[in-house]
Amino acid sequence: MSGTLDEDLNVASKTRFWNAVLVLLSAGNLVSVWFAARSGEPWHATIHAALALGFGLWAQGRMRREEARPRAGALDEGSAVEIAALGDEVGEVRRELDEMQERLDFAERLLTQAREVDRRPDRRET
Numbered sequence: 001m002s003g004t005l006d007e008d009l010n011v012a013s014k015t016r017f018w019n020a021v022l023v024l025l026s027a028g029n030l031v032s033v034w035f036a037a038r039s040g041e042p043w044h045a046t047i048h049a050a051l052a053l054g055f056g057l058w059a060q061g062r063m064r065r066e067e068a069r070p071r072a073g074a075l076d077e078g079s080a081v082e083i084a085a086l087g088d089e090v091g092e093v094r095r096e097l098d099e100m101q102e103r104l105d106f107a108e109r110l111l112t113q114a115r116e117v118d119r120r121p122d123r124r125e126t
Contacts, residue, residue, distance in 0.1 A: 015066055022059035026052045 029052035036045035 012066075015062070019059055019062050019066070022055050022062065026055035026059060029055060 029048045032048040033045050033052065036048055
Protein backbone atom coordinates (compact mmCIF):
# COMPACT_ATOMS: atom_id res chain seq x y z
CA MET A 1 0.00 0.00 0.00
CA SER A 2 2.85 2.40 0.72
CA GLY A 3 4.17 1.78 -2.80
CA THR A 4 0.91 3.06 -4.21
CA LEU A 5 1.04 6.15 -1.99
CA ASP A 6 4.60 6.85 -3.11
CA GLU A 7 3.59 6.43 -6.74
CA ASP A 8 0.63 8.79 -6.27
CA LEU A 9 2.87 11.43 -4.70
CA ASN A 10 5.42 10.98 -7.50
CA VAL A 11 2.74 11.39 -10.17
CA ALA A 12 1.29 14.43 -8.37
CA SER A 13 4.71 16.10 -8.15
CA LYS A 14 5.37 15.37 -11.83
CA THR A 15 1.99 16.83 -12.72
CA ARG A 16 2.67 19.98 -10.71
CA PHE A 17 6.10 20.25 -12.35
CA TRP A 18 4.71 20.00 -15.89
CA ASN A 19 1.89 22.41 -15.08
CA ALA A 20 4.51 24.91 -13.90
CA VAL A 21 6.53 24.36 -17.08
CA LEU A 22 3.45 25.06 -19.21
CA VAL A 23 2.70 28.24 -17.27
CA LEU A 24 6.30 29.41 -17.71
CA LEU A 25 6.21 28.63 -21.44
CA SER A 26 3.01 30.61 -21.74
CA ALA A 27 4.45 33.56 -19.83
CA GLY A 28 7.70 33.44 -21.82
CA ASN A 29 5.84 33.51 -25.12
CA LEU A 30 3.66 36.33 -23.88
CA VAL A 31 6.76 38.41 -23.11
CA SER A 32 8.19 37.44 -26.50
CA VAL A 33 5.12 38.94 -28.19
CA TRP A 34 6.20 42.35 -26.93
CA PHE A 35 9.78 41.92 -28.17
CA ALA A 36 8.69 40.63 -31.58
CA ALA A 37 6.11 43.39 -32.01
CA ARG A 38 8.61 46.02 -30.92
CA SER A 39 11.05 44.97 -33.61
CA GLY A 40 8.31 45.24 -36.28
CA GLU A 41 7.75 41.53 -36.94
CA PRO A 42 3.97 41.02 -36.81
CA TRP A 43 4.01 37.36 -37.88
CA HIS A 44 6.66 36.55 -35.31
CA ALA A 45 4.59 38.31 -32.63
CA THR A 46 1.43 36.50 -33.74
CA ILE A 47 3.14 33.11 -33.49
CA HIS A 48 4.31 33.89 -29.95
CA ALA A 49 0.79 35.06 -29.02
CA ALA A 50 -0.69 31.82 -30.35
CA LEU A 51 1.90 29.77 -28.46
CA ALA A 52 1.22 31.72 -25.25
CA LEU A 53 -2.49 31.11 -25.62
CA GLY A 54 -2.02 27.42 -26.43
CA PHE A 55 0.35 26.73 -23.54
CA GLY A 56 -1.90 28.70 -21.17
CA LEU A 57 -5.04 26.80 -22.15
CA TRP A 58 -3.19 23.50 -21.95
CA ALA A 59 -1.94 24.32 -18.44
CA GLN A 60 -5.39 25.44 -17.35
CA GLY A 61 -6.98 22.22 -18.63
CA ARG A 62 -4.40 20.07 -16.88
CA MET A 63 -4.91 21.95 -13.62
CA ARG A 64 -8.68 21.60 -13.79
CA ARG A 65 -8.41 17.86 -14.45
CA GLU A 66 -6.01 17.51 -11.55
CA GLU A 67 -8.42 19.34 -9.22
CA ALA A 68 -11.37 17.25 -10.38
CA ARG A 69 -9.62 13.88 -10.14
CA PRO A 70 -10.08 13.35 -6.35
CA ARG A 71 -13.72 14.39 -6.52
CA ALA A 72 -14.55 12.22 -9.53
CA GLY A 73 -14.80 8.94 -7.61
CA ALA A 74 -16.37 10.31 -4.46
CA LEU A 75 -20.09 10.57 -3.85
CA ASP A 76 -21.53 12.56 -1.04
CA GLU A 77 -24.21 11.14 1.24
CA GLY A 78 -27.00 12.97 -0.57
CA SER A 79 -25.97 11.44 -3.89
CA ALA A 80 -26.12 7.91 -2.48
CA VAL A 81 -29.64 8.54 -1.16
CA GLU A 82 -30.72 10.01 -4.50
CA ILE A 83 -29.30 7.02 -6.38
CA ALA A 84 -31.19 4.63 -4.09
CA ALA A 85 -34.41 6.61 -4.63
CA LEU A 86 -33.89 6.53 -8.39
CA GLY A 87 -33.37 2.78 -8.22
CA ASP A 88 -36.67 2.41 -6.36
CA GLU A 89 -38.43 4.58 -8.94
CA VAL A 90 -37.00 2.52 -11.80
CA GLY A 91 -38.28 -0.64 -10.09
CA GLU A 92 -41.74 0.90 -9.78
CA VAL A 93 -41.76 1.96 -13.43
CA ARG A 94 -40.72 -1.56 -14.47
CA ARG A 95 -43.55 -3.06 -12.40
CA GLU A 96 -46.07 -0.67 -13.97
CA LEU A 97 -44.72 -1.44 -17.45
CA ASP A 98 -45.10 -5.18 -16.86
CA GLU A 99 -48.68 -4.62 -15.70
CA MET A 100 -49.46 -2.53 -18.79
CA GLN A 101 -47.97 -5.19 -21.05
CA GLU A 102 -50.16 -7.84 -19.43
CA ARG A 103 -53.24 -5.66 -19.95
CA LEU A 104 -52.29 -5.05 -23.58
CA ASP A 105 -51.81 -8.79 -24.17
CA PHE A 106 -55.22 -9.47 -22.60
CA ALA A 107 -56.90 -6.85 -24.79
CA GLU A 108 -55.23 -8.26 -27.91
CA ARG A 109 -56.45 -11.77 -27.02
CA LEU A 110 -60.01 -10.49 -26.56
CA LEU A 111 -59.91 -8.69 -29.92
CA THR A 112 -58.53 -11.76 -31.65
CA GLN A 113 -61.24 -13.97 -30.13
CA ALA A 114 -63.95 -11.50 -31.20
CA ARG A 115 -62.64 -11.48 -34.78
CA GLU A 116 -62.54 -15.28 -34.89
CA VAL A 117 -66.13 -15.49 -33.66
CA ASP A 118 -67.24 -12.99 -36.34
CA ARG A 119 -65.50 -15.02 -39.07
CA ARG A 120 -67.27 -18.28 -38.30
CA PRO A 121 -69.77 -19.24 -41.00
CA ASP A 122 -72.50 -20.12 -38.47
CA ARG A 123 -72.41 -16.53 -37.02
CA ARG A 124 -72.95 -14.83 -40.38
CA GLU A 125 -76.42 -13.79 -41.35
CA THR A 126 -77.53 -14.27 -44.95
